[in-house]
Amino acid sequence: MKNNMESVSDKNYIEQVSVECVILGYQDRQLRVLVPKLAFKGDFWGLPGGFVYQDEDTDDAARRILYERTGIKDVYLEQFQVMGKANRNSREFLDRMIGQNSDLFSDPLAEGQRSRMDYDWFTRRFISIGYYALVDMNQVIPQKTDLDVSIEWYPIGELPPMIMDHNQIVANALATLRLTIDQKLNAFNLLPETFTMQEIQDLYEAIFEKRFAQNNFPKRILRLNVLDRLEKKYTGAANKAPYLYRFDRARSSQLPTEDLFTE
Amino acid sequence: MKNNMESVSDKNYIEQVSVECVILGYQDRQLRVLVPKLAFKGDFWGLPGGFVYQDEDTDDAARRILYERTGIKDVYLEQFQVMGKANRNSREFLDRMIGQNSDLFSDPLAEGQRSRMDYDWFTRRFISIGYYALVDMNQVIPQKTDLDVSIEWYPIGELPPMIMDHNQIVANALATLRLTIDQKLNAFNLLPETFTMQEIQDLYEAIFEKRFAQNNFPKRILRLNVLDRLEKKYTGAANKAPYLYRFDRARSSQLPTEDLFTE
């Protein structure tokens, strides 16, 4: 595998900066995170990540990484945290990973130039920029890359142990989502094109891990003034048919913008 | 000046990453920002910034930059944004600055090695990490560095035009402060050791640019359960003496921690 992989150190990346993506989906009343299992020996899971080209916005780098794993280009994306600890890339972790993958990283001093440079690249200190993305799971067919052995959706409460601080990064992504959801109107990106009020409520309850009163919830959502009510949805079920709603991006962009977090 | 300045390209910094600090203070019912005027010819203002050493946490880099300008070490600090646009360092700006400072940056092709390397360093694309700090203005004696001609507190509504996106960075720092103030309890860092309830209310009104009802404001603040009520403050004024309060860091650290944004 070493031979058909282009060496990362050859590419025109910004050095010592990486982007890590928390890709959030929603299904069966649960938030889910798309997590690859990494192509190293031993059980290593880690958030989809990558590097930033010299002439590329960090936002675009995140979009590129997302496109590789999800196959969709138009995703909601938000930068929410920088991991800047100098000792993030802990010595123990590196020793364990490299020790179990000696064919990839063998003895850097005895190896050829390419391996040596990749070793230097990966073992250096990195500053990571955390993004979270909200995607409609129905539109995504998870794609593993050369760096993964598999890629799967995990319920946000049942994540595998990930490398470094990646579990904490997910927790912080969720905290940011909760904090800004009403201002950003981004929750709708987790749902399909049309949805019922109950589906939005279920989603909110999944995000906040608490129940909302059923009578006021529609008022709370409709007050945001970004939903169109469509015709009723007749499912054939023996009960009252709920209305369908659609997120109206045109109307949402007319909201009073505060340039919050926008560059 | 070129001769007594150590060349930035010599130092052991992480390349293409910078830290920018929004240093916020509070006086006369106004939020204020500490802004240096840069030591370039022409009128250039810019946020205090710097670079990150290889073995230094980004948080510590921000603290170091803050200490240089304020002389205090124990400040409230929070990372709130990354500026990652590839074309941030706009061509027009660089041309204008370098054109007006030819003695510093002269013709890079004709100059010595040091100048050439500094030119390369400064004109490359940077990813900036934005921090905001909250400081008690009474404890700060603004210090200009070699890079500044002066440094001053400006009301947040009357900032000078700053380089690049620095004015927008300040706006985003304020937006973040408003969003998280009740969870972070950080507003108290803007006040002196002891303060009256009215002073906290004035501060909140300055931050949010709106008035709060006087009767339940104390309830709102005391509910946070982080203030100690001290003895009354007899000023000699012909009116009822207000109580003094003190922020109790011990009690605030016992709050339910959610690891929000903490690395």
Next chain:
DNA sequence: ACAAAAGTGTTAAGCGTACACCCATGC
């Protein structure tokens, strides 16, 4: 008719503001 889920009404608690009032303080 009946079950199931959608949707609405009633009541109460909590928090916010506006306004009025009382209280302490020094002249």
Next chain:
DNA sequence: GCATGGGTGTACGCTTAACACTTTTGT
């Protein structure tokens, strides 16, 4: 006493939750 500003009480409106009720739909 009196002006000044700190501190508190009342009335009202809005938001949320718990609970009950009505409405719609297909069997």
